[in-house]
Amino acid sequence: MSHTSQDKVIQLLEEQLAFMKAQNQDLTDQIARLTEQVRQLTKMIYGSRSEKAKYQAPDGQCSLFEDDPSFSDSEQTEKQSTEIIRYTVIRKKTNKKRNDSFIEGVAVEEIHHHPASLQCDCCQNELVEIGATIAREEAKFIPAKMMRVKHIEHAYECKQCKKDPQQNAFIQRGKAPTAVIPRSLAGPTVLAKILYDKFALYLPLYRQVKEWERAGLVTNDKNLSNWVIRVAEEWLLPIYNQMRNVLSSRSLLHIDETSAKVLNRSDGKPAQSNAYNWVFRTVVYQGPVIILFEHALTRGRIVLKDFLSDFKGTIICDGYSAYDDIPNVTFANCWAHVRRYWLKADSKNGRIGAEYCNRLYRLERQFKHLSPSKRRKARQKYSKPIVEEFFNWIDQSPFYGKNALAKAAEYTLNRKEGLMAFLFDGRIEIDNNPAENAIRPTVIGRKNWLFSVSEAGAKANAICLSLAETAKANGIDFYKYLVKLLTELPNLPIHQQPELLQKYMPWSKSIQATCAK
Numbered sequence: 001m002s003h004t005s006q007d008k009v010i011q012l013l014e015e016q017l018a019f020m021k022a023q024n025q026d027l028t029d030q031i032a033r034l035t036e037q038v039r040q041l042t043k044m045i046y047g048s049r050s051e052k053a054k055y056q057a058p059d060g061q062c063s064l065f066e067d068d069p070s071f072s073d074s075e076q077t078e079k080q081s082t083e084i085i086r087y088t089v090i091r092k093k094t095n096k097k098r099n100d101s102f103i104e105g106v107a108v109e110e111i112h113h114h115p116a117s118l119q120c121d122c123c124q125n126e127l128v129e130i131g132a133t134i135a136r137e138e139a140k141f142i143p144a145k146m147m148r149v150k151h152i153e154h155a156y157e158c159k160q161c162k163k164d165p166q167q168n169a170f171i172q173r174g175k176a177p178t179a180v181i182p183r184s185l186a187g188p189t190v191l192a193k194i195l196y197d198k199f200a201l202y203l204p205l206y207r208q209v210k211e212w213e214r215a216g217l218v219t220n221d222k223n224l225s226n227w228v229i230r231v232a233e234e235w236l237l238p239i240y241n242q243m244r245n246v247l248s249s250r251s252l253l254h255i256d257e258t259s260a261k262v263l264n265r266s267d268g269k270p271a272q273s274n275a276y277n278w279v280f281r282t283v284v285y286q287g288p289v290i291i292l293f294e295h296a297l298t299r300g301r302i303v304l305k306d307f308l309s310d311f312k313g314t315i316i317c318d319g320y321s322a323y324d325d326i327p328n329v330t331f332a333n334c335w336a337h338v339r340r341y342w343l344k345a346d347s348k349n350g351r352i353g354a355e356y357c358n359r360l361y362r363l364e365r366q367f368k369h370l371s372p373s374k375r376r377k378a379r380q381k382y383s384k385p386i387v388e389e390f391f392n393w394i395d396q397s398p399f400y401g402k403n404a405l406a407k408a409a410e411y412t413l414n415r416k417e418g419l420m421a422f423l424f425d426g427r428i429e430i431d432n433n434p435a436e437n438a439i440r441p442t443v444i445g446r447k448n449w450l451f452s453v454s455e456a457g458a459k460a461n462a463i464c465l466s467l468a469e470t471a472k473a474n475g476i477d478f479y480k481y482l483v484k485l486l487t488e489l490p491n492l493p494i495h496q497q498p499e500l501l502q503k504y505m506p507w508s509k510s511i512q513a514t515c516a517k
Helices: 003-046 159-163 188-199 205-215 221-248 301-307 335-344 348-367 372-396 404-414 433-438 440-449 455-473 478-491 498-504 509-515
Strands: 155-157 171-173 252-264 274-282 291-296 313-317 329-333 452-454
Touching (some): 205 221, 221 291, 221 478, 252 440, 274 433, 291 301, 348 372, 372 404, 433 440, 440 455
Parallel strands (some): 252 313
Antiparallel strands (some): 274 291
16 A cells, blocks of 8 residues: 555544544533433422522531521520530410401301200209300301392383373383393303402313302303403403503513413414413502503514503513514513523532522512612612622633533523613512512413413403402402492493593502402
8 A cells, every 4th residue: 555545544534533523522412411401301390399599508508497487596505516416496386377267247147055954953943044155166158149130121101191192102211221241141240250260260161160050040161251252352351451551651561471372373373383471560669550461372572562562661571582672662681580590500600600699689688678769779789799790700601512501601691781770770670570470370270271262262361360460469359340340331431431441440449449358
């Protein structure tokens, strides 16, 4: 073999070796990523789901008495050098209330038990009562009763005018109130109960059918579904639109979204495709809390642009890209999402990153009851140095690749401006948890009623959930509120005079006086 041929063989072998090394490195990285995914999935399935940070002593040992209010640091014995450490724990007696109790105003029925005989067994004289003791109290349930209400209109005429042939007969007729749904058996209380059970107790309509039959009303889930849609479109939508106008006038909003299912979609996609429920929540520093849900077939930016067309201000949200590039809107990002990313990187650096977030949250708990202006000053003094130190630590650390640690660093740095927004406005929360808490009802509902058959049903669900959650946030009994709305609104010209609806907002004095819990 010639020298030239040997060089070519050597070069070919070197190229093959380099290729094999690169391939081996790629496979090693892939194994590491898959191993990390398996660990994360195993932790999701079997591990703790709480995001609450546990206190750890400097030596790494968790406090055994973290949740015990009766334990005091001053009660530890001073001698700590022996192998056995003893603590003195004083259990304080507390007047703990019973888990089951009656609310105020519950009717009381007394059942008095007297001896079978009121004569003395010895001398046969009559016994005299010397006292009484309450042996026990128990709850008594009286099932709901169905009534068939007939509205009868009576007509009256003037007999004197009727005798005069030149006089038209004068007739006057009593007028029954307008029905919530024309030609339907469902009255205000029935409709309010259906909506309350579905959107406050998350009871699907098909499960309500048997309960209604047991009470005396024979119906089916299709009828109930049509009633919900009609009520939402005709009487609750005007209230929803008024709340939306008020919400758009605010300058701070929490926003989040979650998936849903719609069987009959207008966009031609299969029923397995995700639709979405968006939630928009105001902050407590800007008047009464408003929580609105918006149904959409897409998770795209177009939904936000349409809903927020009249909004100008700051949105508190997660890092989803759809929140970018919306006119007249700035963003404050969520530190809870940042912390989750660092917790997923279950390593020494991951724990360091999560601890930076924990330090911020510990400060936030101290600032919780401060006014917005004082909270901003406290954040500038105490929180800002921690945030700057956190970002400097990430910049100086070599987090590269596609592992969980690199993803956490990339997620944090890409949202640096939004994550620092809370430092300059005391009204802005450190995270988007208020929106995530507000969206829980639709998640619970999704697990119970599974899907919406039509888009009309999905939109009706969003309207009803909006009123239910806004009423709850303002201390209103949702059932009483619905009864009042469905009794009075059909008899008012609300479509011609929308200003009448101001009296029926959940925070109005009238509703607060008549529908408070």
